[in-house]
Amino acid sequence: MRLTLTIIRFFPALWFASLAAAQTSAPEVTFTKMCSGCHGPNLAGTDRGPSLVNRRSLRRRSEGQIHDLIRDGAPGGMPAFGSLPEGDLGALAKFVRSFNASAFEMAPTGDAAAGEALFFSSGSAGSGKCGTCHMVHGRGATNGPDLSNVGKELTAPELEESLSDPASRAGVHNAEGCPGWAFCSDGRWGLVVVKMKSGESLRGYARAQGKHDLQLHVLNGGLRLLNDSQYSAVTREPGSAMPAFGGSTAEKRNLVAFLARQGGIPQGAIAWGANATAKDLAEVLKPASGEWPTYNGALSGNRHSELTQITAANVGRLQPKWTWSTDYQGLETTPLVAGGVMYVTAPNQVCALDAAAGRTIWCYSRPRNSGATIAGDAAKGANRGAALLGQSVFFATDDAHLISINRVTGALMWDVDTTRRRASRCGGSSPFRRGGRRGRRRGRGLHLKWVAGPRGLRGRMTRRRGCCTGRRGIHIRTRMATSARATTFIRTA
Numbered sequence: 001m002r003l004t005l006t007i008i009r010f011f012p013a014l015w016f017a018s019l020a021a022a023q024t025s026a027p028e029v030t031f032t033k034m035c036s037g038c039h040g041p042n043l044a045g046t047d048r049g050p051s052l053v054n055r056r057s058l059r060r061r062s063e064g065q066i067h068d069l070i071r072d073g074a075p076g077g078m079p080a081f082g083s084l085p086e087g088d089l090g091a092l093a094k095f096v097r098s099f100n101a102s103a104f105e106m107a108p109t110g111d112a113a114a115g116e117a118l119f120f121s122s123g124s125a126g127s128g129k130c131g132t133c134h135m136v137h138g139r140g141a142t143n144g145p146d147l148s149n150v151g152k153e154l155t156a157p158e159l160e161e162s163l164s165d166p167a168s169r170a171g172v173h174n175a176e177g178c179p180g181w182a183f184c185s186d187g188r189w190g191l192v193v194v195k196m197k198s199g200e201s202l203r204g205y206a207r208a209q210g211k212h213d214l215q216l217h218v219l220n221g222g223l224r225l226l227n228d229s230q231y232s233a234v235t236r237e238p239g240s241a242m243p244a245f246g247g248s249t250a251e252k253r254n255l256v257a258f259l260a261r262q263g264g265i266p267q268g269a270i271a272w273g274a275n276a277t278a279k280d281l282a283e284v285l286k287p288a289s290g291e292w293p294t295y296n297g298a299l300s301g302n303r304h305s306e307l308t309q310i311t312a313a314n315v316g317r318l319q320p321k322w323t324w325s326t327d328y329q330g331l332e333t334t335p336l337v338a339g340g341v342m343y344v345t346a347p348n349q350v351c352a353l354d355a356a357a358g359r360t361i362w363c364y365s366r367p368r369n370s371g372a373t374i375a376g377d378a379a380k381g382a383n384r385g386a387a388l389l390g391q392s393v394f395f396a397t398d399d400a401h402l403i404s405i406n407r408v409t410g411a412l413m414w415d416v417d418t419t420r421r422r423a424s425r426c427g428g429s430s431p432f433r434r435g436g437r438r439g440r441r442r443g444r445g446l447h448l449k450w451v452a453g454p455r456g457l458r459g460r461m462t463r464r465r466g467c468c469t470g471r472r473g474i475h476i477r478t479r480m481a482t483s484a485r486a487t488t489f490i491r492t493a
Contacts, residue, residue: 027095030088034081043099049078054155058100067093103159103260104151110257118247118255127247130255135406136262138270138413142391143219144242145189146411151262159256166240191237192216196230206234213357222408223361225340225354267401270414280390283338292337293388322358326351334385341407343393345383350395350405362410369399 032041038049045051052058058066067089073080081089120139121128133144154162161168194202194216204218214234216224219241245252284293289306296303310318326346336343342355349365378398387394392413393405404413 027088027091030084030092031095034084035092038078043096052096053099054158055100058096059102059152061097063093063097066097070096101155102152103154103156103256104263106156106260108156108253108256108260110253110255112254112257112261114251115254115256115258118251119258127245127251133242135409135411135413137265138404141220142217142406142408146406146409147259148262148411149264151260152264156256156260159259160252163245163252163255166242166244189241191241193235193237194226194231195233195235197232198230207361208354208359209234210357210359213354213359215354215357215359215361217408223339223341225356227356265412265415267415267417269416276390284388287338290337291339292335294336295334295385295387324351324353324358324360332382332384336386336388338388343386343388345386345395347378347383348397349383350386350393350410352393352407352410364395364405364410364412366397374398 031039031043038046039052040046040049043052061069069078070092071080071082071084071089084092118128118130119134119136120131131140134140135142135146136148150159189205191203192206194204194214196202202216202218202224204216204221204224206214207217207223208215212228214226214228214231216226218224245255247255283291285299287293287298292305297305324344326344326349328346331346333345337355340355341361342353344351344353348368349363351363352361353359354361378400383396383398388407391407393407395403395405396418397403400418401415402418403415405411406413
């Protein structure tokens, strides 16, 4: 015993290092001994515990958070393993995290620039042309899922598998927008063929469907809102609309490297964007009968509808047709209606509804910010609407970010912070377009200049003073890439 004590006394660092190595050298052994009874020897799960491979809930957790979960357990579920040595806890957390790390974190090798060029190339289907279906950072099309955040949603092996076998992820959804308690199927990206009673056939994605209605995202055609008096059959196509990748191994590696680096929309102006067309401008400048594309209905600002179906004689006989609820107590928005779609807002939330059926087509939301950092009505949860132009829905968040959301998919396209990093900020007013003037409009608020050119329409902003005081506004100047340049504005109500 005396000899042992002497060794420990003179070589404490060596003794503790050896002990730590013995404790942390084999997390697989620790997992097999302590965890496999419930989670399975290969982490695939059993009837006593879930799989620990590619779980969305684990992917959102840091290594430290997984460490704490193992140590403290889960109420009513997993027992605590606080008796494990700290070295074993850390190694076990790292081991579990390795099976759930996103491609963005792992940063697989490859030439990301070459992968981007291939993604947006005009090559043959299966070895390029990805941008003809998918959008990344506002560039591309809407015939498939937006991939601006795919690096954080999938692992590198899942990206490779999705390229080799596009149907492999059918029925699986790992997006962060899916609540942890819900199952969100990727079936919404399964193609359907709709047989119309007129003899026409429509091919696209069923965004939503009820017993008597269908909200169809037509390939290369936007949204079509149908009822069962218009169609006779809806047939789902097997497999995936996306062809398997047919390029070389090096091209696939480069494409995976590019996709893995897509970790969400960064703040600031984007490099690419779609030009607003004359049709887009006319949609707001001269609304069609029954449309309400701006906060006031029309740019005249009188909030008057020229529709005559509802009169003083029949208004008393109106009956509710559908209801739709937000997750918040108050509602201060003015819904917009364009193309049969109603856009409704709540604090940090925009939803597109079928105006005839009340069915949700898509919803975009982000967590509300703390009332300690948000001022004015925004801190109380007030939001007063959105604005439309071209393919975008413009929306102000409670922390005064102006964001652009794709009208077809509901995906975020860009995000601009309109403040100067103030400690207190607010947002929630409804932007709207104002046409017929050039240059900048005097007043408080943000000026966001849209520059049209070979890369499309993209935001560039200059900030002006004022936050939630006085006459605030968000001004967007739009220039068309034509000889007769049209100039329009978006400002808050």
